[in-house]
Amino acid sequence: MANFFSNLFNRNNDPKSIISFDVIDPIYAYLYNEEGSVELKIKGIQETVLVNLYSFPTSLDHEEGRAEIEKAGFKNAYEVLNELYKKVDIGVVSEEIMQQELEFDFIHIQFYSQPSAEMKKYFNKVLNNFIILFCCTNSLEINDFKILYTGSHFIDYTKGLLDSEKLDVNTPKNETQEIGIKDFKTVLQGMCQYMNIEIPESVELPSSENLLESEEVTESTFEEFVKLVSRGSIEEKDLKKQTKKLFKNYKKEAKEYYSIVEDHFAFFESIDSWNSDWKFDPEDAIYFISYMLGEDFTFDYPEETYSHNLFPYIQSELEKLNLELLTYDTQGDNYLFFVANKEDVERILELSELTKIEVNQL
Structure with a gap:
């Protein structure tokens, strides 16, 4: 019964999966209250994992950000956010809410994976960007999230966000996404270890190892x-x-x-x-x-x-x-x-x- 209610109305809270609200929410709390930007090395993941907490409109409220928004054909950051919300079926921000200048947080997780068999012809590694947007499912409070994904480099950050696509972690579109999702689970476990977040016992962990334990080079x-x-x-x-x-x-x-x-x-x-x-x-x-x-x-x-x-x-x-x-x-x-x-x-x-x-x- 507990598992039924934890996944009520198709919320992103599969009790067996580490990609669930019960894991993402405490990660968000850590980023909000402790460190808004984290860089960490995780076993099994190439190079450094970058984790950042951003918000609309604040994170794009600078000269370069405003120029990117205008170049993309929008008037303000809220309009960009609404384009992202449309991709993942989240209700858009109204003009009234925009006038109140409320902030809408999101998490951007970036790391490299091994390329798929096809991509190996051209690349030694591929970039993954997981954009986590928060929302309400049958609730007046934040209790859910949606994910956007892209393998692009964010040279123009606004364009990078707009080029991202809705991701269903249970049905990846191709082998590149499949590898990225597999590594994303490992990244989430490593992040929880770094942030001292207790993962629910019901979750099937990607690794039984200490993912942050660094090996001394001798x-x-x-x-x-x-x-x-x-x-x-x-x-x-x-x-x-x-x-x-x-x-x-x-x-x-x-x-x-x-x-x-x-x-x-x-x-x-x-x-x-x-x-x-x-x-x-x-x-x-x-x-x-x-x-x-x-x-x-x-x-x-x-x-x-x-x-x-x-x-x-x-x-x-x-x-x-x-x-x-x-x-x-x-x-x-x-x-x-x-x-x-x-x-x-x-x-x-x-x-x-x-x-x-x-x-x-x-």
Whole structure:
């Protein structure tokens, strides 16, 4: 009976889901009363998660914001808010309410996820923006919320909001949204941990881990990274040499960036890897992957298929060997490939975050 009433009239309060009012409301209270802007690192989420509490009209009431509103064809921030409300079936703000200059708060949560299979052809990561708008469902008080979603960068903040779309977390439109929603659940759990918010016992948690527990970076961290990236093929003497060099570089100041990156390249040259232009033929992939594996490798692919369009076919064949092709992010127009054991990929990506040696899935 309690579960029935907690989800009465289709409110966003599924007692089993972390994306529910019972979780979102205390997060809102924390942002309102403690910190209106939060940046945090959460295990399993790429880079920093940004969480901000904004309000209409105050957050757009500045010279740049007013210019964005005018450029979008609106007179004031309330009109922008009404456009958002229409997207998610919330009653619009009346002219009378506008005259009272009441404020309407919303939460903007931003983070990166791994790209979908299709997006991997073009990006190493994709941006998620979850815009949480509050509303009343069969009530005179705030007791519900709706979510807008977009993968765009908010260069023009007003346009970014207006380009967002209504999100149904139970029926994502595509794989990108599906991955984003999965990570959003992890982000909410990490936020609750950071804000000391007790999650209801009925909620099915995305993770059983301490999502904020930071792992200390030591020489052993780099040793583990080198072992996994080399698939254990590196000799003990070279292992110690590369470990010491990479750890020493890690402690250097940012102004020594180029010398740090140079030693990253030196490390990958010391193991079986393939440094390629961004354009390559299937024959190149066959030759160099065979070299990295130390055995003949081939794969099937459609005619006239080249470069990044070959990745799905390469990965499919490598998966049969329990392997995966990864790349070091050169920050340029070339790839630096290496092959990893499939079961080690998740840990390699975690170590990549810790060591600042940027490795990406393809």
